[in-house]
Amino acid sequence: MSSNRTPDSKAPLGADLVIPALALAFAAYFFVSISDLAWEAKANGVLIGSVLVVLIAVQVARVGLQVWVGAANLGFERLLLPHHALAKRIGMVALTALFIFSMDWLGLTLALFIATAAALYLMGVRKRTHLFWTPLGASVFAYVMFIAILDSEFPRGPVEILLARFF
């Protein structure tokens, strides 16, 4: 192990193993799911999955070697930094998930209006006019495009039901 390295100078390579870990978990699930199928159904997947597992093994060995010689640690800083963006990022993903689920009750237009306003606030926008008009523009566009013109099968909420009486 290199003795002249400070902990701060080590490259944080833990994050480099997240994609391989996801890929490995998926490959394992894939192999289980195709175990009983005919060769035509699994030939391609087995070939791709096997190569993927070998590549992941090499990557794990590469990272392991770096950690072993003291050039790296298993930190996740690359995914988490900068800290000022982390809360916004997690908030944005959570808000989007909430938007998808809330659409069943609120309908596309209202859910999109609330989600856009909340997302703008989360991103640091504080001007009230912007917090109102930007979400309104987005939800009006979505309503006109997807409900009025395309008649898509988006969940209908109070706004869509109300507007359906007029149009």
Added chain:
Amino acid sequence: MTWDFVLGQFATQFGLWWVIVPGILLGIVVGALPGFSAQNTLIMLLPLTLAVPAPTALAFMIALYCATHLAGGIPAILVKIPGTGGAAATTIDGYPMTQKGQAQQALVLCFTASVFGGLISTVVTIGLLPWLSKVGLYLRSVEMVVVMLFGLTLIAVIAAKDLLKGLIAGFFGLLIGVIGTDHIYNTPRATFGFLELYDGVPLVPALIGLFAISEALVMIESKLIVSKEGQGRAAHAHWADTVDGLRMAAARWWHIVWTSFVGLVIGIVPGAGASIAAFVAYQQSRMWSRYPELYGTGIPEGVIAPESANNGVTSGTLVPMMALGVPGGSTAAVMMVVLQYHGMVMGPRLFTSNPEIAYGVFISMAVAYIFMLFTILPLARYMSRIVLIETSYLVPVIVLMTIVAAFAGRQYQFDMGLALAFGVIGYIAHKTDYHVTAILIGVILGPLFEEYLVRSLRISEGDLSILFSSPTANTLWALLVASLALPFARAWFKRRAESGT
């Protein structure tokens, strides 16, 4: 076919400007919005196109179809969100140009490469239609396996900086592409129990997640998309930048020509599409370039190659429809429905019974591209201003509106969640240098590669030697090996020359 006939057809098509221009404008909107496609729009407008005479309907449909191929590159360049799968390769160099403050030049390159790529391939198609229609007969599943490999080798090209990570990303994408029922027995594979995945991973949510959402999550870190150095250039965008973009395109005219041929040939093969053409053209462009190491840093050739090829596809796709009665893609299938409704019988006899339709389609395409150049080129200056909007406004709008667009393709709420999941995977890949484009290439080309490979192996009853059984396939193999060996050969010669001096 005489000159009188051709000129008469051109005059007739120019007279249809009143349907061509709205078709172009609608196509630009449809192409620029992820989740919308030309075929869905044409299906919605079917009552309209069935009600008007066949040449008018055809002019409108062709204009819309070609414009969608062009417009997919606009968000790909400005915000790294490809409007269509065919524009995914455009992000590789288009977005870095935007970050350098050259959004306007990149857009002009995209427009000119698309228009001239489309025009060149259309003119070639008009001249060589009887011969081109036979190309599809030579490119069967065996040959298509090699064509797919041309596209897949782009994974290694993209991964040039860190080959291992690039290959992991590419093979991860390929394995994701295998999700869904197999092509022979229709048995589900790795669907996590979701019926929505039986048809495979839908391209639109994957595209939106891997590019739009992941990029938006990265954007949060900075105030603007453009780098500090590029902000001044973007803020003072001038007509001179449009002229600069035109100059860049003119200087690379040969690049536009040969990459449009790549698109034309791939477009002729039924089932192959703009995505494959764009990836193959980008890969070939980089392979044969004198400065391959600059690809991915924002160079004009990286925008020209995929855009020229994905518009070269437009005329190629219609060749099998007109000549053989086999639609080369879903949009061509919709057009075929309209033409058949008007009593046209597709196939070789169309060229004698209705030459004004058979050749008129391609002349209409050429006219649409000419109109497109004058309609869209002046807009580049104003479109490029989008990069000056602060990310605090862009991020919420991009994430939420693209999530909504993810629904549009199949009308499944499931696809919105899938796009978000791909967004998170894309973000992790992005931050750890695992190349989202490599994952996407796998997702797009994986199912097609499997389909052609399994079909070939079924024919040969599992004998792999079928892949080397035809002169065309063997020629393609030789070209593939040559294009892969070229960078190594070039590096070897360079080292030898340097050691000699």
